[in-house]
Amino acid sequence: MKELIQEIRELIRSARQTVIRSVDLIQVLTNFEIGRRIVEHEQGGAKRAAYGKGLLKELSMALTAEFGRGFSRSNLQNMRKFYLAYSERLSEKCQTSSGILPFSEKSQTSSGNLEVGGLPGTWRTVSAGFKSPFKLSWSQYVFLISIDNSDERSFYEIEATGGGWTLPELKRQFNSGLYERLALSRDKERMKQLACEGQLLTRTEDLLKEPYVLEFLGLDxxxxxxxxxxxxxxxxxxxxxxLELGKGFLFEARQKRFTFDEEHFFVDLVFYNRLLRCYVLIDLKIGKLSHGDLGQMQMYVNYFDRFVKLTNEAPTVGILLCKKKHDALVEITLPKEANIHAREYQLYLPDKELLRRKLREWGKEVDK
Structure with missing residues (x-):
């Protein structure tokens, strides 16, 4: 009986989640279509032409009177902006299992079809194999279209979709300057990949950030x-x-103990990255980084490589998360091939404009 109850409970939960996702999809598609019609009516399809605020005000009043909330002038402006931000990429079309259907196409309702609505008179249906070009909620797209840089906007859309970020998580990653922090640690070619493919983890350097932002800890x-x-x-x-560490991280242990030559040692935090297939050891340092700290981490990494990791796993990564790193000390203490990295952390959100200036300056240096 307990198993039956559990099965039915999971079935109901799954069904409710499916309904929620369907409602989100319909809302996003409908708002895209509303935006398209506003643009075509007001601008004749010309992106830079001036459009009359009077029309949006009148349209808002009419739609609100008939359909209620959700059609304020500011929301209609968001729909218009949403269409302009995504119309080129979608070419005003969406993908289905049976081919390409323009958003304006009408078809007859039939069994097994999903009905997607826009404004009155624009209802249409798509096959059950419908593949939406949009994967996030309307509130998330409203936030994304506020990002002027199209590469940055694309990056956050890819990461939010792949990571299943909620709106607060998306905002937090944006406010922490995740795009800039990752871009600054890459060459020109790999920076371009961020906008097209998001954060790809193919080597150790891909999982590192500078700095790590830990404002959520609440420490003064x-x-x-x-x-x-x-x-x-x-x-x-x-x-x-x-979430701050990034993709593929699994937590294994705190104060992980191992014994060597009858002496006990403790690693502050032990993680495993399933994408790189390697252990990641983190030691926390609030004081000045010393050569002894680096030597200790080297010992930790050596132990894991020799006695813990499997033969088919990648070498262990060591990260010294410190208040202030010392690049010259790291360079002179560790061999070049050492898989150990010193990275700074900060307890407050970074100045995004400062990060953007650094990114622009970095781009100019690379182009020289």
Missing amino acids: EKAKYSESDLESAIIDKLETFL
Whole structure:
């Protein structure tokens, strides 16, 4: 009986989630179509032509009177902007299992079809194999179209879709300058990949950021805190910390103990990255980074490589997450092939404009 109840419970939950996703899809497609019609009526399809606010006001009043909330002038402006941001990429068409159907095409309702509506008189149907070009909710697209840089907007759309980000998670990653932080650590070619394919993990350097932003821990930048306090705060906010680390990270242990030559050693945090298929060891340092810290991490990495990782897994990665790193010390202490990296963290959101200026300056240097 318990198994039957559990099966039915999962069935109902799955059905409800499907309904929610279908409603989101219909809303996004409908808003795209409304935006298209506003653009074509007001501009004749010309993107840069001036459009009359009077029409949107009148349209808002008429739609609100008949359909209720959701058709304010600002929301209609968002629909228009949404269409302009995505019309070129979609070529005003969507993909189905049986071919390409323009958004304006009408067809007869039949069994097994999904009905997608726009404004009155524009209802149409698409086959059950309908593949939507949109994967996120309307509220997420409203946020995305506020991003002027098309490459940056594309990156966040790809990452939000692949990572299943909620709207608060999407906003947090944007506010933390994730795109800029990743772009600054890549060459020109790999930076372009961010806009087309998102963050791809094919090598160790792809999972590193500079800096790591830990504002969600709630620690005061000016207050005194210990490495133990920092570690405890990370564990308390582990889900958000995993989001900051990036794709493919799985948490394994805190204060992972291993014994060597009858002496116990403890690694602060142990993760596994399933995309790179390797262990990632993190040691937390709030003071000045020393050569002893680097040597200790080298020992941790050596131990995992020799006694923990499997033969078909990639070499272990060591990250020293510190308040202030010392590049010259790292360079002179570790061999070039060492898979150990010192990275800074900060307890506040970065200045996005400063990151953007750095990215522009970096681009000019590369182009020289």
